[in-house]
Amino acid sequence: AQKVTQAQTEISVVEKEDVTLDCVYETRDTTYYLFWYKQPPSGELVFLIRRNSFDEQNEISGRYSWNFQKSTSSFNFTITASQVVDSAVYFCALSLMNYGGSQGNLIFGKGTKLSVKP
């Protein structure tokens, strides 16, 4: 069975601090996708990034960066110079590269609530 663990329930930082959100996943499959989503207080889920299991390259997008390490089954998310607008719940998720079957079944972690204070 697949599982995603986000051990940090809540994190509070002051604006301009860097913050890393941890994500550890479990799967016996060798082909899978990992995702991060942002859920601001308004409630919608915003897709941030997808990585596949073949590609361990880290990725940077503006103030956001992601560190994917298969050796530790981790896919951590770092926000540099955090801003108040980054306040949200962040979800890490996993899906298997199945063709047919439960293609829509993203396994979500429980989320990390990030509060960025001015």
Place this chain on the structure above:
Amino acid sequence: SAVISQKPSRDICQRGTSLTIQCQVDSQVTMMFWYRQQPGQSLTLIATANQGSEATYESGFVIDKFPISRPNLTFSTLTVSNMSPEDSSIYLCSVPGLAGDGGELFFGEGSRLTVL
């Protein structure tokens, strides 16, 4: 990414009633998915809505409680039947991204239901 519209955005319902949530997508998609997010919790897949065939339900969810319709490639409904306070949740409709192969999903803004 697709634009996904859900109605209602929120509602307060009485115990024992049923409510139908609508999901409209601005492009044709083969598969649509319904998720539930209980208060303070993560998201759980309820079912996959297939056009032209019955929905496929995940373990723990049954058609009698969550009937789904998928009349065409841009629209789906989810009904929450005989509601109880435990059904108070955000219900989200989602569709695959461009990859369409188990990759990312894009979500509607959700329908926040409160059952009294």
